[in-house]
Amino acid sequence: MNSISPNLNIMIKATEKASKILIRDFGEVENLQVKKKGPRDFVTKTDTRVEQILIEELTKAKKSYSFLTEESGKIENKDKDKIWIIDPIDGTTNFLHGIPHFAISLALKVDNEIQSALIHDPIKNEIFFAEKNNGAYFNNHRVRVSNKSNLEDCLFSSDQEGLKIIFPNLNMRSTGSAALDLAYVGSGRLDGFFQNKIKLWDIAAGILIIKEAGGTSNDIVEYNDFSINFRAASSSIYSKMMEKLVNF
Secondary structure, eight states, X not given: OOOOOHHHHHHHHHHHHHHHHHHHHHHHHHHHHTSSSOSHHHHHHHHHHHXXXXXXXXXXHOTTEXXXXXXTEEEOOSEEEEEEEEEEEETHHHHHTTOSOOEEEEEEEETTXXXXXXXXXXXXXXXXXXXXXXXXXXXXXXXXXXXXXXXXXXXXXXXXTTHHHHOTTSOEEOOSOHHHHHHHHHTTSSSEXXXXXXXXXHHHHHHHHHHHTTEEEOOOTTSBTTBEEEEEEETTTHHHHHHHTTTO
């Protein structure tokens, strides 16, 4: 693989530090399921703690960069056009129920364009990353989107309600983590993803990973950061998927 940029190196180190908290706390969730107080408060604390570690580590390296995060919202620093976009636990409900399918999602947006992206699944020890014009990678191996051309051979994902009723002819999954869904589209495990009213921090990293893996997504510029109708797929199936979504 080509050498990674200093920014991506910073991102990998930050998520590796934060993932230690996630792994440790995920081990505690199962014990909390049987207690009266329940795990919800505990998971909220984990979410906040992971985000705080990421903000601290990224700020140490780039003091002037701004942030858009799930827990803290917008944090404007001197560089308003260089923004770290963070989702500390994408798949919180899975985490809460002891299901090992969640990830840290981290992206760097520069002048309104995603430049670097990282989706880190700490439990499976899987890291998906991409940089603009430098390809997409899974654990240091180059990845590409799938090349299937028949819809019936494809597997799509969304967390939209009523999917089986609305799209009876598509093979659908609802996994509870949009970030991992997009990483899976980028690495060819899934063929497409679509969801309405999704937030930027859920998809920012995945947008670049899919693009650099040779996939296609819709333009999100006309949306605000907190309510995006997003579609992404391998380039060979994108137009066929979009035909099915014409009224969605």
